[in-house]
Amino acid sequence: xxxxxxxxxxxxxxxxxxxxxxxxxxxxxxxxxxxxxxxxxxxxxxxxxxxxxxxxxxxxxxxxxxxxxxxxxxxxxxxxxxxxxx
Numbered sequence: 001x002x003x004x005x006x007x008x009x010x011x012x013x014x015x016x017x018x019x020x021x022x023x024x025x026x027x028x029x030x031x032x033x034x035x036x037x038x039x040x041x042x043x044x045x046x047x048x049x050x051x052x053x054x055x056x057x058x059x060x061x062x063x064x065x066x067x068x069x070x071x072x073x074x075x076x077x078x079x080x081x082x083x084x085x086x
Contacts, residue, residue: 032058
């Protein structure tokens with residue numbers, strides 16, 4: 001399997017890191033939401049509430065990393081003039 005993030009260009013790898021971190025936090029948030037729902041269904045509302053809070057924190061971090069990834073992508077794409085290749 002090809003490792004897309006490591007092509008010898010460290011700036012490219014850096015951009016992929018933002019996307020990777022955002023994806024990791026989205027996954028953590030989804031997992032915490034699923035577990036929280038299970039605890040709520042079992043009547044353990046205190047644990048469910050705590051896990052829901054963790055899920056919201058993960059979602060906020062995922063959003064932050066996604067915004068940073070978008071900003072970094074815009075900086076790189078905006079550097080090239082239209083109609084030219086890098």
